[in-house]
Each structure stands twice: as structure tokens, then as C-alpha cells.
Amino acid sequence: MNHLPDFGHALLVTLGISFSGAALGLLLGFTLNALRLAVPGFIAVYRLYVWLVRGTPFLAQLLLIYFGLPVLGVTLDAIEASILALCLYSAAYFAELLRSAWASVPIGQLEAAQVHGLSGIQTFWHIQTPQALAFALPLLGNQVILTIKESAVASIITVPELTMTAGQIVSNTFSYVVPYVLLVLSYWLLTLLVGFAAAALGRRATRYLRG
């Protein structure tokens, strides 16, 4: 197996595009959720965005960004396009998760905060955000797993991540079995590890609820 170094590099590319895509997506999702709460008319934009992203396949979004944006004068290389697509895609799901997390904070706490003279921004940062994020952690971890899985699609626009590298090894060596079995096993291990980490973090973050 002299292709193992290629595979290691490909794993790093997969991790790189998935985690940067998911991190930017979480940031954008958080912003969308905050704007939804703060700006009265924004809910229409929010709903439109979530509907468009969740109603279409990730592959269609990726091709639109990679091949469609250059028509408008914005040319991205394959890795940049994948990160942007993963960010825009996961943001819609993150925003919906955060919406449900925000709904989990009891309304009485917001009334109490108002009575005690906290401003809207103080309530958002010090009352809602910590509790909502702790509540949402396992769900956010699950969304990171979905983002890692979608990142395999980036192989179609020739990002040298795991799936594309496995395909290259296959066409160089004509051995089908080992590269593709190794491919699915790497993804499986990766998503299991992220799942365990998210569950452990979630338990830690909600420790205060169990006393």
C-alpha cells in the first residue's frame, strides 16, 4: 500500500473543507438566527433562504457556485467553492437547529430579564445564548457529521479529498476493493468519532441541569 500517504493527505483535505465549511456555516446560521430575532422583517428572508437551501440537493448548489458564479465574474477554485457551498448549505440547517434551541429557553426567563432591566442584547448574550447552545450541542454535532458526509460530493468538482483520491488510486492500480472499502471505513470512523465527541461535549455542557 504505497498509496497510504495520498490517503492521509486526502483525509486532511476532507477534514479541512468539512470543518471550515461547518464552522463558517455555524457562524452564518447563528447570524441568521440572531437577525431573525432582532430585525422584524427579516423572518421572510430567513424563511426564503432555508426553503431554497433545504429544498435543493447539495450537488446542485455546488455546481451552481463552481460553474455558475464565474458567469457573474466571481471565480473560485475548487476548494474555495466547496468551502463556500458547505458553509451556505450547513448554515440553513444550523439556523433551524438554533431556532429550536432558542425556543427551548423558557419565556419566563425573558420576562424576568426584562423586569430586572436587562437590555435585549444583554438578554440575548447572557441568558439565551449559553443555554440554547448547551441544549443544541448534540444536534450541532450531528450537523457537522452531515457536513462531512456532504463533503464527499466535492470530489465531483475535483477537490482532492478522500472520495476523489480513492477513485484515483482505483484508476492507477485497477484494484477496486481495497481503496473503496478503505474509503467507507475512513468516513465511518470519522463520523463515529465526531458523534462521540459531540455527545461527550453535550453531556458536559448540560451538567448544570442535573445538579
Place this chain on the structure above:
Amino acid sequence: MDDFGVRFALYWPALLDGALTTLWLCLAGMLLGFVLGVLIYLLGSSRSRGCVAFAGVYVSFFRGTPMLAQLLLLFYLPAGLGMDVPALVAAGLALALNTGAYQSQILRSGFAAIPAGQLEAAAVFSIGRWRTLLHIQLPQVVRLTLPALISELIDVIKVSAVVSVISITDLMRVSQQLVSQTYRPLEVYLVAALFYLALTSLLALLGRQLERRWQARS
């Protein structure tokens, strides 16, 4: 804009054709996946430890790996072993195996919602395990989980876009072909995305409609 109208008239028969391929492939995968899902649920809830472990590993594997990697494995592995699997069969099977894992989890909540008394009553009337499943449990499970099953079908349609890589002329593949003919990626991919959006939105609407009607009746 008038120009676009002319080009759209050129695109849409091909895209409609691709959309129909996507739709029937997904429906076939969904139905086969439903049978698999029931099977996996039954294995997972059986008394045999081996069956439970198998069901657990199956669900973990198909939910923990990308659909694209599963598809490539299913398409190229038999080829590597000297068997020739037609692309359409590989695609349908990959979709079914994948959605089967998700559907087993959806169905589990449906099975759990059926009162145990019904199964005891069926046993008292000496209705066999098989007939209990087909005539008593499944009709109720489907009705209880239909909204979740429709949202799973929407996910299947979205994830099915990757079957284009093994040269199945689904909606995605057709739009890639149109792009290579017209060199207009922006508008072709936008129109293709709108086709997907229409498909998923109509299904979502249908799901909500059914849910409301059944809630009104019960």
C-alpha cells in the same frame, strides 16, 4: 429575457425527462427501502443478540458514511470481483440500502406507538406473527409515520443527485449535459435547482395536507 424564454423552451423537455427519471428511481428506492427498513427494525427488536448487533451495525454504517461512497462501493466492488452490475440497478439498490437504514429508525417510533394490548389480543385470537405484522401493525405504523416518511422521500430525492456520477441520466446529469452543450452553467443549473425545489416543495405540501386530513379524522 425573451432570449431566455427561447432557450428555456429548449431545456425543459430534457429537464422534465431527467426529473421523471429522478422521481421514479427515488420512488423505487423508497419502496424497496421501506421493506428493508421493516426487516432491519424486526432484526433490531428480535431476541437474538446477533440480529440486534447486525441491525445496529447496518444502521450505523449507512448513516455514518456518504451516499456517494456507498454508491461507488456498490457499483465498482462487483466489477472488481468480475460481476457486471448495471448502473441503474446499482443506483436503485444504493438508494434503497441507504434509506432503509433511516426508515428503520422512523418505523421504530411507529411500532413503539402501537399499544401492546393489540398484540396480546392478536395472540389470543391466534393470529400469526406474520399476519399480525401485515394486517395490524404495518397499516397503523405507516399512518403514524407518514409525515416522517414523506420527509425521508424528500431527502432521498436530494441525495439521489449523486447517482449522476455513474452516468444515470437523472435531473442532475441532464443539466450537466445541457451545460456542456450550451455553455450556460448559471441559468441551466438555476433551472435544474428550481426543478428540484418544485419536486421537494410539492412533496412537502402533500405531506402537510395528509397530516392535516388524518388529524381531522382522528
